[in-house]
Amino acid sequence: MEIIKTKPTGSYYSDYENWSKQVSGTHIQTYSPKNVAELLNIVNWAWQNNYQVRVSGQQHNWSPLTIANGNNNSQIILIDMSKYLKNVTITKTGDSGTFTAQTGILMEALFTALEKKTLGYYAHPAPGDLTLGGVLAINGHGTCVPAKNEKLTEKGTWGTISNNIISLSAIVWDSTAECYTTKTFQRNDPEIAPFLACVGRTIIYEVTMQVPRNKRLRCQSFVDIPATELFAPKAQTGLRTFSHYLDQCGKAEAIWFPFTDKPWMKIWTESPSYPTVSKPVHSPYNYPFSDRVPVEISDLIKLINNGYPEKTPAMGNLQMSLVKTGLGATISGDLWGWSKDVLLYVKPDTLRVTANGYAIITKRDNIQPVLHDFMTKYEEMVEKYQKLNSWPMNGPIEVRVTGLDKPEDSIVSGAVAPALSAVRPVDEHPEWDVAIWLDILSMPDTPDANKFYNEMEQWIFAHFSGDYALTRVEWSKGWGYTDDAAWENNDVLNNIVPGSYKDWNESMAILNKYDPHQTFTSPFMRKLLKQR
């Protein structure tokens, strides 16, 4: 192609800051392209002038996919697609439908548009202010497996948001024209596989996705189930175990604050007609008490950070008592509404914490033992650290369960699985049908937190392995720990993570083929996303 002599106009400088504020950079050249032609012009100029280009969504990711903390960003161009590239066109076919969206659209805006056509998902990430591109890059998920005897709704999936993709358009290198251009991949093209959860290694410009009919869900909260019962070693008649709730309604989440004995358990049940005891809701974010950080919490945080770490149990208990009081005061313990209104519940003003994250792939019968093993290990470790006056974990554990990204859920015949999805099915174990998503949250820079996360991670990889389960990392979260930092453990980056994916090298080869100049990379991606 011809050399683009003048730098594309319209750039401005912006700052980058990730969710936990642990990755930041200032004064980075940024563009907000208005259309694909502008985007291509920027990308081709950047490649010719040795710049790297990365889409910046809402910067809510934890892992340093976009920039490296403290690096010189003078040769980086950020693309903000959320300003102009957010069109969506919806096509309804019978009860279900499809839509084509530009990936800068925010999830809440997308769900709102879908809801107007009676379409909607039953499991998706909890914040509404994420871009569709950011969510697809890391195979964003909610919590959803089939309840007993439940059949998949037309155009639904038990997997992640990425498993709904029918086709996508990416910015790719064209070796004939010798420039970057757009290419549309269909879901049954084997080369689409690594693009379906691309970990930011390309630019996805537009996607077409399947979407089921919208449903009304009832969301009930429970705060009276002892952790020992919820996470009992096995499902048992009469016990309120996590599996019991999954069998009952398929959608459940536990949030367990440290040093408390009863988690905040939420379940979502399909309820087409209004259960008169529930509170009807017509918009999302119905737990205001968990969005804002009350002064009691910020005072305790200050105390903990100023030489009183032993106040950590008080913090766990205070957080849980605020949940209990809040559910009562806002009458939000039993809600009923369209899917997005009960599934979106995290706002940007919630406490800025850090989190590790893993998906444990196994068979459904193992859900209870996996949870029990994990919680037992967690409690043992907390006690061991406590004896040394060390209090690394001051946020809750979160548990969710989904199905896998099975290509059979796709309406496209011959569909391929998302190659880099954390919940890509495991060919050697066709009986494995669920992913148990485990996160432990803690405040950024809590002393000994990385040490704790590292020890826990080593145990998770070793324990959930072999014929019992496979552990994959959750791309957006913390993993690859050393005692001092996340994403720095070379064994995890070079061996364990690539080894958890069949065809890792083939996926990297496809991504490299379509970006041979490594234009869409960051320092972390260059370390992680390479052939072994």
Ligand SMILES: Cc1cc2nc3c(=O)[nH]c(=O)nc-3n(C[C@H](O)[C@H](O)[C@H](O)COP(=O)(O)OP(=O)(O)OC[C@H]3O[C@@H](n4cnc5c(N)ncnc54)[C@H](O)[C@@H]3O)c2cc1C
């Ligand atoms: C409080 C909180 C709650 C969360 N809850 C959930 C949850 O319930 N479930 C869940 O799955 N995740 C959850 N996440 C994680 C979140 O889904 C991811 O971090 C997501 O990537 C953030 O989207 P973003 O728009 O902020 O993207 P960014 O953080 O800006 O970007 C993330 C990555 O996506 C890439 N990217 C963005 N757009 C594109 C594009 N168009 N093409 C190619 N690559 C692109 C970026 O380059 C980067 O590599 C949560 C995060 C936070 C902070």
